[in-house]
Amino acid sequence: MRYPVVLFDLDGTLIDSGPIIMASMRHASVTVLGQEPDEERVRAAIGGPGLIAQMRDLDPDRVDELVEVYRAHNEPLHATLESFEGVFDMLAELDRRGHRLGIVTAKRVATVRLALDRFPLLDDLTEVLVGAEDTERHKPEPDPVLEALRRLGAAPGDAAYVGDSPFDIRAAKAAGVLAVAVGWGGIHPDERLAAEEPDALVHEPGEILDLV
Structure with a gap:
């Protein structure tokens, strides 16, 4: 071998898991920031340094809130x-x-x-x-x-x-x-x-x- x-x-x-990641990123951005995320930019960052870094890219001043909302939305979706x-x-x-x-x-x-x-x-x-x-x-x-x-x-x-x-x-x-x-x-x-x-x-x- x-x-x-x-x-x-x-x-x-x-x-x-790409679909549930994208769904939860959109949910977090819309819920916390009131705006749709740049889908191509979000996709390009998936697989990199991790969720906190991705949320810092969305808004460095609201990272904790974005992460909390993302996880609350994303974790139940693992059942699907x-x-x-x-x-x-x-x-x-x-x-x-x-x-x-x-x-x-x-x-x-x-x-x-x-x-x-x-x-x-x-x-x-x-x-x-x-x-x-x-x-x-x-x-x-x-x-x-x-x-x-x-x-x-x-x-x-x-x-x-x-x-x-x-x-x-x-x-x-x-x-x-x-x-x-x-x-x-x-x-x-x-x-x-x-x-x-x-x-x-x-x-x-x-x-x-x-x-x-």
């Missing part, structure tokens, strides 16, 4: 989440082959748990979870990926990181792991992902099996 460790982003990579077709089959096959799997995300661990409650198999198949509170610096910095490797006792050369955003690709490359971009997330267009020069850009979960 070329890469014994395979780490994954969560939103837009394993779960189809769907996974991407073929993703869980791919994870199960990686597990069967003996790969060690993990999640590295900008979400708080408590919010990730809402998704894991929705998809218990995802919890069963992954060995490590690194969330927003686990590192001081966040994607696109390499720290979250490196923290996952530290917990697993693994070297960067033995690992791949799979994600749907430019921030994921940058973090993977900075950490020295195989950078795999996925084109099924529905948040970031292929051309933006390709501009980051990932080691691979895939459009079907099964393609990951051939890479690792």
